[in-house]
Amino acid sequence: MTKSIKVKNPATGQLIQEVRKNTEEEINQALKRGHESFQSWSKVNAHERARLLKNWSLKIQENKEVIAETMTLESGKPIQESLGEVDYATSYIDWYAEEAKRLYGRTIPAASETKRIMVSRQPVGLVAAITPWNFPAAMMTRKAAPALAAGCTFVVKPAEETPLTTMKLVELAYEAGIPSDVLQCVNGIGSEVGSLFTDSEFVRKITFTGSTPVGKLLIKNSADTVKHVSMELGGHAPMIIAEDADIDFAVEQTVASKFRNAGQTCICVNRVLVHESIAEEYAEKLTEKVRALKVGNGLEKDTQVGPVINEKGFEKIVSQVNDAIEKGAEVLHGNEYDANRDEGYFFVHPTVLNNVDSDMKIMQEETFGPIIPISTFKEIDEAIAIANGTPYGLAAYFFTNNYKTGTYLHEQLDFGILGWNDGAPSAAHAPFGGMKESGLGREGGSEGIDPYLETKYLSIGNL
Numbered sequence: 001m002t003k004s005i006k007v008k009n010p011a012t013g014q015l016i017q018e019v020r021k022n023t024e025e026e027i028n029q030a031l032k033r034g035h036e037s038f039q040s041w042s043k044v045n046a047h048e049r050a051r052l053l054k055n056w057s058l059k060i061q062e063n064k065e066v067i068a069e070t071m072t073l074e075s076g077k078p079i080q081e082s083l084g085e086v087d088y089a090t091s092y093i094d095w096y097a098e099e100a101k102r103l104y105g106r107t108i109p110a111a112s113e114t115k116r117i118m119v120s121r122q123p124v125g126l127v128a129a130i131t132p133w134n135f136p137a138a139m140m141t142r143k144a145a146p147a148l149a150a151g152c153t154f155v156v157k158p159a160e161e162t163p164l165t166t167m168k169l170v171e172l173a174y175e176a177g178i179p180s181d182v183l184q185c186v187n188g189i190g191s192e193v194g195s196l197f198t199d200s201e202f203v204r205k206i207t208f209t210g211s212t213p214v215g216k217l218l219i220k221n222s223a224d225t226v227k228h229v230s231m232e233l234g235g236h237a238p239m240i241i242a243e244d245a246d247i248d249f250a251v252e253q254t255v256a257s258k259f260r261n262a263g264q265t266c267i268c269v270n271r272v273l274v275h276e277s278i279a280e281e282y283a284e285k286l287t288e289k290v291r292a293l294k295v296g297n298g299l300e301k302d303t304q305v306g307p308v309i310n311e312k313g314f315e316k317i318v319s320q321v322n323d324a325i326e327k328g329a330e331v332l333h334g335n336e337y338d339a340n341r342d343e344g345y346f347f348v349h350p351t352v353l354n355n356v357d358s359d360m361k362i363m364q365e366e367t368f369g370p371i372i373p374i375s376t377f378k379e380i381d382e383a384i385a386i387a388n389g390t391p392y393g394l395a396a397y398f399f400t401n402n403y404k405t406g407t408y409l410h411e412q413l414d415f416g417i418l419g420w421n422d423g424a425p426s427a428a429h430a431p432f433g434g435m436k437e438s439g440l441g442r443e444g445g446s447e448g449i450d451p452y453l454e455t456k457y458l459s460i461g462n463l
């Protein structure tokens, strides 16, 4: 078995760095240290925890360019997006540095003069996180920041494709004054490290962002020790464009949502459902915009769409596109690839598919690639049924200027995140998360710290 992880640039296939895998013994030791340091960290007062988190955020900002470059090198993400992700990542730290000071308890009027009831909130303990390659900075900070703010200690295992960004963030946390046993990074293979995390008596909570099958496995494996779990899993976001929608704006927002990180985000629009009366105009305008997108190495400043992460991701995208074409979809643009298996790079050119049906794989599965499938509807209830008709429930978008249609869609769509005339809803101050098989719990907003807290109820008698 190899002792290191080869981190490669997905735009060229070239080796960037070898990262040593931690041994089982080292990982168990890290968990033990995390557990032991919980005793001291949970007693550090909230204002001091907030100060340390703010320091961390400042250190990250001071190193913004180097972190962004590392992120682009290991994930392929266009540099402008990586710079944006550094800001996005620190926005979670800044938000939870403030929230640390607002972990309020409450008192409850008792049903007896001789009793008092108090409710307080306490950190759950050691948190173990597993993060994905598509947002190597922000997915880590939106877990670590609320955990540390709550008084929990934290161990993270980043994706094998992108450990370098996470390792840099952890190094900067130490420079900021966060104790080294309070925030730790371990490297290794997902399934192996995952089992060590779920089996450990020291870990009280598992938090994960990644695919739905791995999320389900982590939930199952956490059952024996009844750990808390937060799961941010796959999505299959529909975008419903009603007949009264502002078509130009909907086109602009489709492009913004779909091509972020080459379509590799769990909230990227994955299927467009457009009213039949405006479908032709929408498809034409969209295709024109998509044609103008620049594909290339993310280090080039004008690149808008970088490579996809690896061969597995590439094969999934190609098989969905081929399946759609075989079943009658029309290619309005794209279906072009620049891939080299020997060298190890995989570019998928932005693609627009028309006349797509619900029986095509692309309308049933998460794509994680720069493909837009367009389907039409006559009645809004038909669009809602298609949108809700999968096991996913993360993000959904709708475009309408009719408040009745918008309110109806808001109420009927079974998704945790809704963008009404908005293709970019993510924000540190808002709760991000899914329904159904897209996940459990929320990250961000005032809700995002709750999963790191236990409720303790005290009843005082004989007063």
Ligand SMILES: NC(=O)C1=CN([C@@H]2O[C@H](COP(=O)(O)OP(=O)(O)OC[C@H]3O[C@@H](n4cnc5c(N)ncnc54)[C@H](OP(=O)(O)O)[C@@H]3O)[C@@H](O)[C@H]2O)C=CC1
Residues within 6 Å of the ligand: 130, 131, 132, 133, 134, 157, 158, 159, 160, 161, 188, 189, 190, 191, 192, 193, 194, 195, 209, 210, 211, 212, 214, 215, 217, 218, 232, 233, 234, 235, 265, 266, 313, 316, 366, 367, 368
């Ligand atoms: N919700 C989201 O944001 C994401 C969704 N996905 C979806 O999943 C698809 C496949 O991507 P992929 O990268 O394979 O996703 P995975 O879910 O396999 O990987 C995400 C993280 O989970 C880890 N992991 C993998 N297997 C296990 C396991 N058995 N136990 C514990 N941790 C594990 C990975 O580690 P390691 O790197 O060592 O394998 C990585 O850190 C994508 O095409 C996309 O559809 C993927 C990433 C993010």
Ligand SMILES: O=C(O)CCCC(=O)O
Residues within 6 Å of the ligand: 134, 135, 139, 209, 210, 232, 264, 265, 266, 267, 426, 432
């Ligand atoms: O794809 C993901 O899991 C990351 C979420 C992206 C976002 O926060 O907008």
